[in-house]
Amino acid sequence: MKDNDITVLSTVSPFGPVEGNMPYAGIATFAGYPLWSSEQKADAVVLGVPYDEGTTYRPGTRFGPRAVRNASMFYTYEGQDDRFYDADRDRWILRGKTIADAGDVAIEPLNLEKNQAATTRAVATILQSGAVPAIIGGDHSITHPVVRAFKQKPFHYVHFDTHADCDRIFGSGDTHGSPVARIMEEGLAQSITILGVRGLTNSGHDLAWAREQGVRIITARELRERRVAADPDLFSDIFPKGNYYLSLDIDFFDPSAAPGTGTPEPGGLFFPEFSDVVQAVTKKGTIIGFDVVEVSPLVDDRSQITAHLAARCLLEMMSGALDQAGTAPPAC
Template sequence: MPTVPSSPYSDPRGSLPSVGITTFAGYPFYRADMTPDLVVVGIPYDEGATGKPGARFGPRAVREASMLYTYEGMEDRFYDADRDRWILTGKRIVDAGDVDIQPLSREDNWRAIQSVTADVLARGAVPALIGGDRSVTHAALRAFRDRKVHYVQLASHVDCDFPDRDDHTHGNTVAHILKEDLARSVTVVGVRGLSQNGRGVAWARERGVRIVTASAMRLHGPDAWVEELQDGPVYVGLDIHFFDPAAAPGAGTPEPGGFFFHEFSDIVEALAVRHAIVGFDVVEVNPFLDDRGAVTSQLAARCLLELAHGALRDRAAAGPSGS
C-alpha cells in the first residue's frame, strides 16, 4: 500500500521540478527568524540596457529553470558528478524574492538594491543577486564600500564605454565603480569582440584595471591572473555573455568566441581556493532571446549554484566513490 503523505502540500526540495512554489532551486522563502548562509535576491531592473530590453525578467526565468535541481533525494545537497563530490551539504540557502523596482526611478531603485544587499551582509550571509542588467552591480557594490573587495567581472566587455559621461548604463558600470572607488581592484576576464569603446578600455587600463582577454584566459588558464590578486575578499560579477552564444543565446549583447561551463567552473574553483567570495551576481539573462528551451536560464541557475559552492565551501564531502 502506498504511503499517504502527512500533508497534501509538498516541500519542493526533494520533489519533482513541477511541484511546489517556485523559489530558487526550491530553497525556502526567507523569513526574518532565519539565520541563512546565503540569500538569493532577484533584481528585475534593466533600465541600464542599451540594447534589447528583457533582462528584468531574468530573475523569474532563472528561478523557473533552477527547479530542475529539486529532484528527490537532493533535499540539502547536490552531487557534482564531474568532480565526484557533494556540494552545499547542509548549507542554509534561502530566497528573499525580488527588490521592489519602481519604473524610471533609478536612484530610488539603486538605494533599494544597496539597502537589501547591506541587510544581507549585516546578517552575516552572502548576497547572491540575479539581474537584471549589469548596471545593478554598481548599486550592489556600494554596500561593500567599507569592505574593499576585489571586483572580478567575467564578461566579454570591459564596461567603460563612456567614462567621461554620467551614463548609468550596463556599458559604463566599471567606470562608475572606479570613479566611486568601490573596489580594492578590478579584474575583467573574458574580454573579446568588436562591440566596445577602445578609448574606454585604455582609460580603464590607465586606472589599474586588469584586463584578461579571452585568448589569454585560454592560453594561461585562471591561475595566472588569480594568483596576481592580493589578499582580500572577492565579489564576482558574472555576465551571461561571458559564455559563447552557442551556450547562452539569451544574452542581450552576445559576442562570438566565448566560454563554456567547465571553463567557468575552473575559474570559480581557482578563486575559491585562494579568496573568500563574499558576494556575487549573475546578470544579463534575457529570457525573450532564450529561444532554445530556456538553456540560458538553466546555465545561469547552474552558475549560481557553482558560485554558491565557491562562496560557502569548506572541505567537500566525498562522492560515491569515496574520493
C-alpha cells in the same frame, strides 16, 4: 515525500527539510529553497533585481530573475539534505548549507535613484544578517548599487563579461555598459579584474583608460590560452588573498551556450572555463557576494538554456562562497 503530505516547496517551514521534488512541481523559488525573512540566519540568500532600464540594445532582462528561478527548479530532485553531488569533481557541494530566497527588489519604473537605493538597502540587509548575497539581474547596471552595500567589507572585484563596462560616453551615468567605471570612480573595490573581453563592441579608448587605472583585463583569447584546468596556479598572480565579489554577465559565454542575452558576441567561453576560474579564486580568496546578470528570456531559445546556465553558475559561485576546499567526501 511521505504519503498524503501536502508540500509546496516555497511554503514549507523556513529552512525545514525538503525531501526532494519533481522540478516541474511547486512554486518556483531559487532551486526550491525556502523563502527568507530578514530575521532568519542563512549561509546564502538569493535576491532578484528585475531592472533593465540601463539597457543600450535589446531589453528584457527584467524577466531574468523569474526565468532563472524557474530554470533553477531543475536542481530540486534531491532533498535539501542531499544537495548536491558534483559528479564532475567527485565531491559534495552546498551540503548542509542553509540557503533561502528573498524574492525581488521592488522596482518603480523610471525611478533610477529609488531603485538603486532599494537595491543597496536589500543587499545590506542580507549582509547584516550574516548571509552571502546571491544576486540575479536585471541588466548589468544593477551591480553598481549592489556592491555599494559592501562598503564595510573591502573586496576585490572580478567581472566576467564580453565587455569591459567602462563606458564614459553616455550622459546618464548608470547604463549596463558602465558598472566598472562607476565602481572604479567610487573606489568601491580594492582591485578590478575583467575576464572574457572580446569582440567589436568595446571602445578601444575605454579599454586603454581602464588599463591605465590599473584594471587587469584578460581577454577571452588569453583566458582560453591560459588553460586554467591544466594549471590552476596560472591565476595565482591575479587573485591575491582577500575577499571577492564576482559579477557574471551571461554574455561572457559563447552565444551558442547563452543565446538569451541582449548583446551576444561570438568567441566566448564555456561553463568549464568559468567553473575553473571560480575554483581558482577560492584557492586564495573568500567569495562574499556574487551576481548573474543580463539573462534576457525574451530572446532565449525554447530550451531556456541561458536561464539554465545562469542557475548553474549561481550554484557554482554559491559553492565557491560556502564550501571549504575538499569538503565532505562522497558517501553512499
